[in-house]
Amino acid sequence: MSPQEAAQEPAHTPRRSKITPERAQEFYAAVLDMLRESGYEALTMEGVASRTRCGKSTLYRQWGSKPELVVAALHGTRRVLLPHIDTGTLAGDLREAARAIGAGSGRDTPLMHALSHAALQSPELLCALREALILPEIAAIEAMVRRGAERGEIPADTPAAEFVSAQLLGVMRARPLLEGKFADEAYLTRFVENAVLPALGLEASTP
Amino acid sequence: MSPQEAAQEPAHTPRRSKITPERAQEFYAAVLDMLRESGYEALTMEGVASRTRCGKSTLYRQWGSKPELVVAALHGTRRVLLPHIDTGTLAGDLREAARAIGAGSGRDTPLMHALSHAALQSPELLCALREALILPEIAAIEAMVRRGAERGEIPADTPAAEFVSAQLLGVMRARPLLEGKFADEAYLTRFVENAVLPALGLEASTP
DNA sequence: GTCCATCGATACGCCAGTGTACCGAAACGC
DNA sequence: GCGTTTCGGTACACTGGCGTATCGATGGAC
Structure with a gap:
């Protein structure tokens, strides 16, 4: 006016x-x-x-x-958080990934919640959602695991490897409904440290 | 007519x-x-x-x-899947929980996807969703963990214990978006066996 | 400086869903 | 049996968003 x-x-x-x-x-x-x-x-x-x-x-x-x-x-707006990460060790990569995911959680989690049901009903939307938000992340995580296996940090057939990406993204989306708050850096870091790494047979870092 | x-x-x-x-x-x-x-x-x-x-x-x-x-x-329609489970060991309880969650996944997962965003916008709906679908399950899972700790199967302060329920519900909701299929019994059983139990320091069952 | 393409804005018809009002019909209590 | 109550069905006004059409304004090409 x-x-x-x-x-x-x-x-x-x-x-x-x-x-x-x-x-x-x-x-x-x-x-x-x-x-x-x-x-x-x-x-x-x-x-x-x-x-x-x-x-x-x-x-x-x-x-x-x-x-x-x-x-x-x-x-x-496809922007990627994880692919740049390469610290040299699998544990370091995953800790860094936890930080990155936690930092972006306030942006990505609401977006996933907003689109997850609509995506399950529209193939184009599902495809776009996967390509923009999901596949880049799980590809990066699986690359970390693969590099870790190539370096011999974990056996090539570690059974827990299959679940690393599902756990990280799943927990990120589950926490708001379980506890009412986003999965922030602190939470995800704790999660990686105390659940993901032990399941892979990697020791938690000596504090 | x-x-x-x-x-x-x-x-x-x-x-x-x-x-x-x-x-x-x-x-x-x-x-x-x-x-x-x-x-x-x-x-x-x-x-x-x-x-x-x-x-x-x-x-x-x-x-x-x-x-x-x-x-x-x-x-x-609040109906509970998990609270009846009590096999006597934590590992047994969690395996049974994986089966139960996997069996109900075709019903509960779409419901969660359908309501998760609406619930984050309406307090009443969020409350109802939590009371009907979420809290009973995580209460049951935490009861399993507590019983396991009381029996001495895991230390009382096992750091991975905090994440068990988030892991189970998280991967249940994550898999449809990651792989395009529901988290069925086989997947969740494998998950418990290869990721959840090892993180808790429990050996995978000898095959 | 002129012309053309594209923009921003608004008006319009259409459709679908909400919530209300009203009605006849059927069940239940007595 | 009879009256009351509640049901099921329909009609209605209202709202809000979709997608189209139209129009003046303006920036860019030349």
Whole structure:
């Protein structure tokens, strides 16, 4: 309403030109934020339009429909937390992974909760969710385990190896419902130290 | 339409009388089934009415609104899988729990997925979900661990003990997204044998 | 400086679900 | 039997989101 409204917006880019990749990222970020806050069903195109200060027409011109927009948002913001990790030991890798997952838990957990049911009903959405959030993480974790086996830290056929990634992601998603709080770094670190490593036959670090 | 329609219904109870507890169970079962199939948002009062062959008015008279109906359905069908288990050893209890959870996984997992996000937004729903599906299970699991500690099978302060319930419920919910299939008995049994028990310092059973 | 493409905004028709109101019909108590 | 009560079914107004169409404004190409 008042002229100061323009001032309180950062930079206030006048956007009447073609959609730049940066602008697309803004859309994607808004979509994911709203998913986290309200869930998939409650996400509305009108809500996205108003939050991003664009017209609905732009959204429909560009992405066609709500499911496609969500899929695009997942694909377009694929950012990976774990693959860079390589400390030289399996235990070190897993501790670092616990830290990284715990740090991103406030972002990823609500997103998973928001999308998990919708994903089980829409193959495209499931695929996008897996490719954006799940497969990169479990691939990284399995790479850690494989490197550990190659270095001889654990036997190649350690039976617990199959469950490392499922445990980490599972516990991350289970804790909010069990205890009412996110699985933060401290919790996940404790978990790795006291459950994952012992199951693999690795000693907990001497304190 | 045709008179044979009455014949194809089992028993075809003519229900014009007051709602009996058995009839209420039918409502609750229908609600939970539809939640599993379609999720919380897609659950409609009209859908419940048509599936249970009652009028919407009955639903609104009896439960007031959709959230209250869902909460009532959760409370009204509280059935417990684990508390009866007491094999005499912690390892035996956990193996049995894996079997029980795996057997019920086809029912409980979709329900959790359907409700987990809605529950994080509605305190009443969260409370009902926890009381109906979560707390009984983790109480039972923690009782197993406590009994094991009292029998001296594990030290009283075993650090992995904190995570047993989160592990079991976590992987149960994680597997459908990771591998695309439910965590069945075989998977959960393998998990307990190869990850949970070793983390607790219990040997895997000699094959 | 002019023109064209695309944007942002708004209005519209459509559909689906909510919750209310009303009605006849059937069951139960007495 | 009869009255009361509750049920099942339908009609209704209301809301809200989807997707389309339209229009003025504006940025970029030339």
